[in-house]
Amino acid sequence: MTELVRVEDVSVDFPSPGGTAKVLDRVNLTIGDGEIVGLVGESGCGKTTLARLILGVLPKGAAVRGTAISFSGQNVLGDRAETARRQLGFRIGFVPQEPRAALSPLFPIGVQAAEILRWSGSSGDRAGMRRRIADMFARVQLPDPHAIMHRYPHEVSGGQLQRVLIAMALLREPRLVVADEPTTALDVTIQAQILTLLRRLALEQKVAVLFTTHDLGAAWEICDRITVMYAGQEAESAAVGTFFAQPRHPYAGLLLGSMPRPGAGLPESITGAVPNLVTPPGGCRFHPRCPRALPICRAERPAPAGPAGQSVRCHNPLPERDAA
């Protein structure tokens, strides 16, 4: 698989009333061409910041440092990041968490979808545009695509609106879609429909997806690979099957252990609380809560290691279990 996105040793700081919050700390992430990568972790772990960094929509005041953020080998990190992005013409689609908040209540859905085509510089007559939108609406299985273009967002249900936003994200034929908790606001049966749709479209159109979620079950459903984050650092990245069967980072192991599973007893919780990002612990930020912490964990953040396809940043990873 060729590499599409590479984030290398990137840190992001935000000014906050209590001091500078170190929201991302030397993070690495790769997304292969056509790969569906799940970015999982608990609130405040930096998954949304990382997604926004890749989208290029960090809020003002964010200080970004690091080696590279590259798309198909072209680095867009640095002073001229904005121009570099534009020159690239790299296309990234975005599916937000709250579909209703992402659309204007004042315009029909079709008008807002057409705007995306206009902004991305596609020329063409109105009829052509309308046809393209209706085609895309049909691909996301919206009933009666032509009628829905004339409706306002409040006239459409949450599940259907999320389909509209997936269609809008795919309209520009992107190479990457960033989906930020796209099913969190939806019911389980609708979530199942949307996840199925997202995975099918990504495979059909060969689009890579960066899917952030706190729902490990949803990540299992659609991802090829999982990267788990804790307090602004990535802890482990592995193929989805490996990750759920054999997590190697202690945090990944504990996170999986706190998941309710049928047949098991009450899930285990992780002792302690998430650290404050203004004064985070040094070294591996998980060390104060980690049952396997060594003295070195306090001083030094471990380099990524592990077998091919798996990257674990831990001085004392969980032992490899024999495949049963």
Added chain:
Amino acid sequence: MPPDSQNPTLAVESLVTHFPIRNSFGIRTGWLRALDGVTLDVAPGEVLGVVGESGCGKSTFGKTLCGIHRASGGRIVFQGEDATHAGSAQAKRLRRKLQYCYQDPSASLDPNWTIGRSLAEPLVIHTRLSAAERMARVHAALEDVGLAREHLSLYPHEISGGQQRRVGLARILMLQPSLVVLDEPTAGLDLSVQARVLRLLMDLRERHALSYIFISHDLSVVRLICRRVAVMYLGRVVEIGPAEAVFGAPSHPYTAALLSALPVVGGERISERFRLEGEPPSPGRLPGGCRFRQRCPRAGPACAQQEPELTPGGEGHAVACHFPLAS
């Protein structure tokens, strides 16, 4: 039958809650049938799960039980006494023992009050305890939910979401209830915090001999902690029974669909097994007959003509369906 069904803590009979739908002139144009004939009971010490998707009426059910919404019909019998009419003195007295725990603790705590004042308030309203006695109870409840006394002088925004849930629970405990309606007690919590809250809930139940009505959309959590489960769809209970039976061998096609939508880590992906099309209709415009029939893969002509009643099928398992799945 569920244990001790002769002496249930709570017995609900054909409970109905309708809300008027008004047009922009304030004239009623119809009824939103949020709760449309729910019958069930809760045995002492039982944890009954109520599951369903948004709009199925599960929160309305909990709120009607606790007198937050007025019942439009039916009966609520709590500890052998009628608690249906919210205004009556009898209902008020009974409701001290029947508490409702809000979904969003940050929204149900007064931002201008310290945690200590919020906790003592129910005692001021419902009891004649002295200030010192109130304080003693507050301290005991705080200890029960695992919070330090220092929290008493803090304001809700100064503590974390998990701690706010604990305060919400401590407040419920103040009046020493016997039945607590927990409305989405784990929604919006991170996994590790959720695990802690679940442990706390089970621990409190044991120590205070509580019964819970556990309202949640999260089936994996309900499956873990509830002995009996009611599945609701558009204002009605479509299936109720022991958790193993409902989750292990669902009878109603809707329950089966809900379960197939649940991600199973390590199992088949939902894209390979999930089949339910469409979305629930609005509770303001319900179809005739069975409410699920338009989405149901097993629907037949009978489903359009008559709404199926909840029919017991043995071992406390009941289903409202003309063509239930064979177990």
